[in-house]
Amino acid sequence: MSRLKQMVKRTDVETAKAKRTCKFSGDAIVKGSICLVIYDGPRNRSCYSRRIALEMIKFARTRLSEIEAQLSGVQSS
Numbered sequence: 001m002s003r004l005k006q007m008v009k010r011t012d013v014e015t016a017k018a019k020r021t022c023k024f025s026g027d028a029i030v031k032g033s034i035c036l037v038i039y040d041g042p043r044n045r046s047c048y049s050r051r052i053a054l055e056m057i058k059f060a061r062t063r064l065s066e067i068e069a070q071l072s073g074v075q076s077s
Contacts (some may be wrong), residue, residue: 008060011041022049 014037020029023046029035036053039045048056 009062012037012039016047020047022052023045024048024052 005070013034015034018031020026020035022029022035024029029047029049034050036048036050036056037045038048046049
């Protein structure tokens with residue numbers, strides 16, 4: 001039997017060892033703060049500040065609920 005395809009990309013929560021820049025907002029992520037890292041390939045990664053990462057998670061959770069409702073045949077209002 002085939003394996004299920006992963007819908008979520010590889011992600012990590014990291015502590016910045018040096019200054020980073022948020023890919024979405026351009027804000028500085030200072031050394032020692034936590035950030036979300038999303039890997040688009042073996043050497044391609046994007047960093048997001050904690051604030052932006054939490055917004056992204058909320059949006060993804062809402063979108064996944066919509067998809068689940070559509071597949072279940074439940075109509076949302």
